[in-house]
Each structure stands twice: as structure tokens, then as C-alpha cells.
Amino acid sequence: MNLKSSTSLIALSTASILLLSSCGKQEKAEETETVEETKSSFLSAPLISHIYTADPSAHVFNGKIYIYPSHDVASVVEEDDSGAHFNMRDYHVFSMETIDSEPVDHGVALDVDDVPWAKRQMWAPDAAEKDGKYYLYFPAKDHDDIFRLGVAVGDNPEGPFEAQPEPIKGSYSIDPAVFQDGNNYYIYWGGIWGGQLQKWRTGEYLSTGDSPYADEPADDEPAISPMVAKLSDNMLEFGESPKKIEILDQDGMPILAGDHERRFFEAAWVHQYGGKYYFSYSTGDTHNIAYAIGDSPYGPFTYQGVILKPVQGWTNHHSIVEVAGKWYIFYHDTELSGDTHLRNVKMTELTHNSDGTIQTIEPILE
Structure with a gap:
């Protein structure tokens, strides 16, 4: 894409050197690829380099692009499959005047110390606007180490945001994403393994030990549903009882838990195109951003394919937004x-085909 991938070799080299210096990463310089190799290996260059960012939720508010990412930090927590080493504690908001602009960092919009109920791990957020107020939705572990969803309110899209004193009643797991459809706003969420969604299969939290896999269904059972x-x-609250989302194959059968290439793992996102609802998500351990299409924001959604193939790094988490008549996907690597837990936000153009399907994107070039 010409937005960032056309950045000159000299500019990219300078940005890389500055990042290594500012983040105390000089010792890794000899381990990384050369600038020339990096330029030829990645479809897009990082949008933000002075801090580590991931899980970007992008929106257009008041004619300006706003990005709500998580803020990765170095962690002394040992890496494991529950994601404990993703130990983020605050959120920055970024804005772009146009799709070609450099993102502006508006500073800390919300810190874990400002959330009375939260203990740690401020993971992927999202935002919404209604009647001139802005709402930041976020997951965090409470003082019992159970993920809940919180909401904070601000007068401006860049914050600051003031958190509600309690999490959303009845909420659990991670990755809130809000979709506006006319006058209605829908919140989607869920993530398995470290996101704890599998621990809520009975409607109550199941504590079956430290293994993030313990409460998953058998491979031949339907996969765990996002909500x-x-x-x-x-x-500030759920306006109705939460519902499970069905993701079906082309024969109308539920995607199975053992189908790791297609089953939902985390990172729900919904956009509307051509009168249809597009539910996109990460497949987790197979590293795809996949999508399914439905006729209602509640689903069911029929699996269509992969939007974004695997990136460098274990996770991926995306958002899809229309800007000035074109569509873009924001993601990270x-x-x-x-390092798996020190990521950077990227962006590239996304194309809907004439039949409504989405062209697959290769984020790493040969």
C-alpha cells in the first residue's frame, strides 16, 4: 500500500534507530532484520513507533480518524498460554487528520489505577460515540483475577475518560467491540484460553486449575461462541440478556471446536457493507483474521474465508473502517x-469484491 510502504529507506532506518534508543532495545539491534530486509518483508510499515501498541480499534469521529489500541509494555511476568505476559496498564488514544497523516498521540486516556474495580491487564479496548459523549469499553482482570468488561466516559474522542466504579453487570471475558446500527448499539466480546470465555460455558465461572484449555469443548462439538x-x-450496561453468536459453515452447520483454521478465538469486529453484516475475528493459534457474513447483527454468520493471513508474532487483532469512501484494516505485528508481547499497529487498504466477499491480504511479502 502506498500509504506507509512507500516510506523511504532512510526514513524507516532513522525511525528504527530512534525506537531502539527510546525503548532501551539497543541490545536487540544486531538480532533484527536489516532495514532493507524489513522493507521487502512486510506489506505495511508501523504507524506508531515511540511506544508499543496493539489491538487497534479505528473509528471516524467528527471527520477525523481515531485509533484506540492497547499499550504494550515490557513485562517481568513469565510468558504462558494464558497471556499473563501481556501486562498492559493504560490506554493512549491516537488521531489522524487523514488516512495519510502521521498519528498524533494524545497521551494517557485511562490508567488501571483510575479504575476502582480493576487489578491488571488492560487488554484490547474499543470506543463509541452517542449524543456528543464518548465511551471507552475495555477488559481488565478484577481483584479475583477474572476478566470483566468496563466502560469509561469522556467529552472528547481522545479522552480523558472517567471509568464507572463497577464493571458492566453480567460481563466477562475480553475484547469488547461496539457496532452502531442506526439508533442501536451492539457490543460483541469474548476470547478463549487466556480470555477465559471457555470458563463461562455453564453461565457460571468454572475454576478448574491454571490450564487455559481445561474447559474447552471436545473437537467434534460446536466451537465456543462469541457473545x-x-x-x-x-x-453503560447491557440492554438485554447476552446472546451467543453462531458461526456456520457453508452447509449451515456450526464450526467445530477442533476446526482451528476457522473457529472463533478472539477479537470480534463487525462492519456493514452492501446491506450485509460482516463478523470478523481472530482464529488465535492458526493466526488468521477470518470473516463470516449474516443478515442480522445477531447472526447467524456464515463463514466466508480469510481477510488477513498470519502476521509476525503470535497474536493478531484488527478493526475495519471506511474512510473517505475506501475501506481499511488496522492490525498489528x-x-x-x-517480541510477542511488544507489538506495533499497522494499516492497509481492504477490498470488497463485487460479490461481497473480501480479498485476502498477505501481510508478509515473499
Whole structure:
């Protein structure tokens, strides 16, 4: 894409050197690829380089692009499959005047110390606007180490945001994403393994030990469903009982838990195109951003294919937004650090085909 991939070799080299210096990563310089190799290996260059960012939720508010990412930090927590080493504690908001602009960092919009109920791990957020107020939705572990969803309110899209004193009643797991459809707002969420969604299969939290896999269904059973609920009028609570989302194959059968190439893992996102609802998500351990299409924001959604193939790094988490008549996907990889938990946000153009399907994107070039 010409937005960032056309950045000159000299500019990219300078940015890389500055990043290594500012983040205390000089010792990794000899381990990383050369600038020339990096330029030829990645479809897009990082949008933000002075801090590590991931899980970008992008929106257009008041004619300007806003990005709500998580903020990766170095962690002394040992890496494991529950994601404990993703130990983020605050959120920065970034804005872009146009799709070609450099993102502006508006500083810390919300810190874990400002959330009375939260203990740690401020993971992927999202934002919404209603009647001139802005709402930041975020997951965090409470003081019992159970993920809940919180909401904070601000007068401006860049924050600062003031958190509600309690999490959303009845909420659990991670990765909230809000979709506006007319006057209705829907919140989607869920993530398995470290996101704990599998521990809520009975409607109550199951504590079956430290293994993130313990409560998964058998491979020949339907995969664990992400969740959806219409938000209340004040945007602070679920306005209805949460519902499970069905992701079906082309024969109308549920995607199975053993189908790791297609089953939902985390990172729900919904956009609308051509009168249809597109539910996209990460497949987790197979590293795809996949999508399914339906006729209702509640689903069911029929699996269509892969939007974004695997990036460098274990995770991926995306958002899809229309800007000035074109569509873009925001995502992350680990180009700047090479470390799984120190990621950087990227962006590239997304194309819907004439039949409504989406062209698959290769984020790493041969």
C-alpha cells in the first residue's frame, strides 16, 4: 500500500534507530532484520513507533480518524498460554487528520489505577460515540483475577475518560467491540484460553486449575461462541440478556471446536457493507483474521474465508473502517521488537469484491 510502504529507506532506518534508543532495545539491534530486509518483508510499515501498541480499534469521529489500541509494555511476568505476559496498564488514544497523516498521540486516556474495580491487564479496548459523549469499553482482570468488561466516559474522542466504579453487570471475558446500527448499539466480546470465555460455558465461572484449555469443548462439538448484547440507552450496561453468536459453515452447520483454521478465538469486529453484516475475528493459534457474513447483527454468520493471513508474532487483532469512501484494516505485528508481547499497529487498504466477499491480504511479502 502506498500509504506507509512507500516510506523511504532512510526514513524507516532513522525511525528504527530512534525506537531502539527510546525503548532501551539497543541490545536487540544486531538480532533484527536489516532495514532493507524489513522493507521487502512486510506489506505495511508501523504507524506508531515511540511506544508499543496493539489491538487497534479505528473509528471516524467528527471527520477525523481515531485509533484506540492497547499499550504494550515490557513485562517481568513469565510468558504462558494464558497471556499473563501481556501486562498492559493504560490506554493512549491516537488521531489522524487523514488516512495519510502521521498519528498524533494524545497521551494517557485511562490508567488501571483510575479504575476502582480493576487489578491488571488492560487488554484490547474499543470506543463509541452517542449524543456528543464518548465511551471507552475495555477488559481488565478484577481483584479475583477474572476478566470483566468496563466502560469509561469522556467529552472528547481522545479522552480523558472517567471509568464507572463497577464493571458492566453480567460481563466477562475480553475484547469488547461496539457496532452502531442506526439508533442501536451492539457490543460483541469474548476470547478463549487466556480470555477465559471457555470458563463461562455453564453461565457460571468454572475454576478448574491454571490450564487455559481445561474447559474447552471436545473437537467434534460446536466451537465456543462469541457473545453479543444490545447496549442500554445510557451505553453503560447491557440492554438485554447476552446472546451467543453462531458461526456456520457453508452447509449451515456450526464450526467445530477442533476446526482451528476457522473457529472463533478472539477479537470480534463487525462492519456493514452492501446491506450485509460482516463478523470478523481472530482464529488465535492458526493466526488468521477470518470473516463470516449474516443478515442480522445477531447472526447467524456464515463463514466466508480469510481477510488477513498470519502476521509476525503470535497474536493478531484488527478493526475495519471506511474512510473517505475506501475501506481499511488496522492490525498489528511485531516488526519493531521481535517480541510477542511488544507489538506495533499497522494499516492497509481492504477490498470488497463485487460479490461481497473480501480479498485476502498477505501481510508478509515473499
